[in-house]
Amino acid sequence: MVYRAHILICAHPQCLDKGASEVEAELLKQLEAQGLKDEVQVVEVDGLGRPHQGPEMVIYPEGTHYVGLSPEVIPHIVEEHLLKGRPVLAMTYKEPPSEPLEAPAAKEVRVVLRNVGKIDPDNIEDYIAEDGYMALAKVLSEMTPQQVIDEVLRSGLRGRGGAGFPTGRKWAFAASAPGDVKYVVCNGDEGDPGAFMNRRVLEGDPHAVLEGMAIAAYAIGAHQGYIYVRAEYPIAVRTLRLAIQQAREYGLLGKNILGSGFDFDVEVRMGAGAFVCGEETALMASIEGKRGMPRTRPPFPAVSGLWGKPTNINNVETYANVPQIILKGAAWFASMGTEKSKGTKTFAIAGKVKRTGLIEVPLGITLREIVYDVGGGILNDKKFKAVQTGGPMGGCIPEQYLDTPVDYETLGQLGSIMGSGGFVVMDEDTCMVDIARFFMEFTQDESCGKCVPCRVGTRRMLEILNDICAGKGKPGDIEELERLAEYIRKGSLCGLGQGAPNPVLSTLKYFREEYEAHIYEKRCPAKVCRALIEYKIDAAACIGCTRCARNCPVNAISGTVKQPHVIDPEVCIRCGICQQVCPVNAVHVE
């Protein structure tokens, strides 16, 4: 059967609530009456995007989107649109006036991101116009490798991948390691859920990373560099490859750069997206074509890295800082930040804040400033509950520490980490046990399996957390979690295992009562864990309209017209539709 037209009609609870079923019945009746039954197909769909203006339907092939429908207007639409081919524009969806768009307040300081969003990343001359490659030229013409290392050391720059090791010291180790073949590697394997700081730099200012790598190569005596990026960043890979090609054409990569006699070239290597490949030894194994698994350290990469040669490996953001440090000086860089953590840091703000996005702020800014001034505060003006920094290996920091200045040490003292810059804000409706379970699920899945405590331990922890969320928690679970956490932390080779327990430990530290409520009272205080909540109808408020019973997908609601209805908790799947469709807010969660 070939249809001349198709009608998608919305069966979203909100549309049903407003009479979508009656609209559909009238539509079918009219199609029949007009003899269009065999020409027009009607399909029920779950949501067309504007349920608050429903009932709604879309008529194809024109794609006309009708809203605010009622059975009364259907005959007119069928006649005009489907018989005469004239859409009834008065009933179509119109774009509302836009909500005001606000940019973050001026707490941002851009060093790493100074060019991102300003220059055309596909045009090397745009970068050169912004003093691009001037730092490399300065290094090659005026400075010895040792002077470069000293300058970076004095600046106080620390590894932006998360661990915060002083970059200058790392360079010094690689420089002093014996060997005539050395490598520089850029870690662009950004894998924290919701983090995309490095992608932004690679896509928006690729030459800054290349220049930083070339300076590092000069400092340690390397002539070949590798950038390791995930294949799931195709635009970053494309941009980088174009940038490398242009830099070669301009003689800024390759042999005898700027007539100095210094040779350096870079290659992009793509990773398949295993989270553990962000760990430096696993990353290098992956570049070598081996399975990405961490190995014991020492020897550190600076002594024996890629193909057993001395290797300097830094994060994208670390390299992007270097040209600015060389041009403006160590003192300028060290003037930003705290005593032990200098400069700026990029963060990806996500979660329950008004303005999500990517920011760069000076270290030492307080968590409160990031959440409220830069992020615009909590969405829907709910109450702040916690912020999770550092990705899946980080911890949750509660409200009483909001005024803590952000640096490597303070975040560590609070049981979290700086990490690469993930920043997930949670509000009062977030269940902390559920969050810990989410992150444990991630690390359990991403554990490479080499170390038994990490491979088996994270699974055991996840099972316990699943049980707690499912209402099957038992006395002793918390203690068992703590015991396992200790084993995993002590018995794992790399940061993935060592950090895996952090989300659980930090939530246990600050939100232990939530775990206890789940285990001992079988109650989820945030009303998130489905097994621990129950939808109930307030008999006094219920007007017996039958809407909930008609819309319940599993027929868990019984009752007669004008009499209070009842939900059978045994049948109920806690989907919440009854609460959405109730016209008098008689359904609540317990």
Next chain:
Amino acid sequence: MKSLEELQKIKERALERRRLSAENARVRIVVAMGTCGIAAGARDTMKALLDEIERKQLADVVVTQTGCIGLCEYEPIVQVKVGDEEMVTYGKIDAARAGRIIEEHIVKGTPVAEWVVK
């Protein structure tokens, strides 16, 4: 390139080119084309802008691209600079909205206030 002097020259040339383009092109339009922008439809926006410029035969408008400006939620983002006026940043500019920006802001000179990111 074989020397620092040459790099200096390229820098001056690039700056000069920028200055000239600012003189010759009355209007500069920048579309953010990072992953976030492209995911939100920046390629369609870019195409719609170029089509509209072509259709209206606006010879004094240049369109360039850039990376993510950090307001991923408001992508696709389009920035418009007319002459010496301050750069205007627009948020959520899908292909359908491109025409109105060209018509009202670039042809008639009045920014579309309701789409501006403040």
